[in-house]
Amino acid sequence: MDPPSEFLEFIYDEELPFMLKVYDELNKLNSDLPVLYAGSAGDIEHAIFLGKNLVFFDNHLPEESVREIINKISRIGKIESKEMMGELKKGGKFIMKFKIADQSFHLTFYGEDATTVGITSYPELENGISVYFVKVPYPREGNTQSIRYPAHFARALKLIEVGGYYLEKECPLAFKLDIEKLGFRKIAEGEIYALSIKWGEKGNLYKKVRDVADIEKLLIEDYIAAGFDM
Numbered sequence: 306m307d308p309p310s311e312f313l314e315f316i317y318d319e320e321l322p323f324m325l326k327v328y329d330e331l332n333k334l335n336s337d338l339p340v341l342y343a344g345s346a347g348d349i350e351h352a353i354f355l356g357k358n359l360v361f362f363d364n365h366l367p368e369e370s371v372r373e374i375i376n377k378i379s380r381i382g383k384i385e386s387k388e389m390m391g392e393l394k395k396g397g398k399f400i401m402k403f404k405i406a407d408q409s410f411h412l413t414f415y416g417e418d419a420t421t422v423g424i425t426s427y428p429e430l431e432n433g434i435s436v437y438f439v440k441v442p443y444p445r446e447g448n449t450q451s452i453r454y455p456a457h458f459a460r461a462l463k464l465i466e467v468g469g470y471y472l473e474k475e476c477p478l479a480f481k482l483d484i485e486k487l488g489f490r491k492i493a494e495g496e497i498y499a500l501s502i503k504w505g506e507k508g509n510l511y512k513k514v515r516d517v518a519d520i521e522k523l524l525i526e527d528y529i530a531a532g533f534d535m
């Protein structure tokens with residue numbers, strides 16, 4: 306299945322084959338659970354391929370990211386409602402409903418550190434997630450920990466429903482370990498654009514095929530085997 310032409314407005318020719326593959330694959334899922342995008346900045350254009358219920362986290366200049374998202378959606382779709390609840394970076398969130406072609410979306414944007422997921426309670430994530438999306442997640446705010454640090458990464462991977470997906474660029478599922486041991490299967494790889502670092506490494510799409518109880522332990526062993534300090 307192909308997306309409406311409006312989805313392609315911000316997509317480069319080089320990334321089109323991968324984004325179409327991702328859209329086709331993820332549309333088979335038909336889940337009510339949200340897509341969690343950790344370190345999103347204002348990158349709404351890739352997230353719309355992944356699902357209709359989007360939850361973004363970015364703690365670096367979140368108001369600017371929200372403005373960028375509003376501008377992009379105004380160009381390719383119609384904003385139906387928007388509301389700022391509280392203050393970003395202080396536990397608040399921005400909520401927006403919008404339509405692109407005939408498709409309705411719901412976005413929740415938190416200006417929080419994404420590594421608090423699974424520790425702090427976020428109502429949208431309470432029942433799990435359908436997709437975990439991470440793309441070039443370099444921290445920009447002081448004191449922000451790495452999304453890829455095993456303990457944080459394990460909590461996020463556990464949230465993905467069985468049958469759901471992990472989509473990443475420069476946030477590898479494993480360094481040395483066989484990904485099957487983590488309960489995932491590789492579906493596709495290809496070019497996908499990221500803010501600051503346009504090309505470089507490819508994006509990878511993985512499907513979660515089973516829950517792995519000791520995933521944090523396996524991720525720690527893999528992290529150490531790859532030469533990182535714990």
Ligand SMILES: C[S@@+](CC[C@H](N)C(=O)[O-])C[C@H]1O[C@@H](n2cnc3c(N)ncnc32)[C@H](O)[C@@H]1O
Nearest residue numbers: 344346363364365418419440442443444499500
């Ligand atoms: C290089 S930008 C990439 C932005 C976007 N993912 C893209 O592909 O265009 C990295 C973003 O990740 C965010 N980030 C990194 N670690 C984070 C964390 N722990 N919590 C929230 N945001 C984080 C940064 O604030 C920054 O906006």
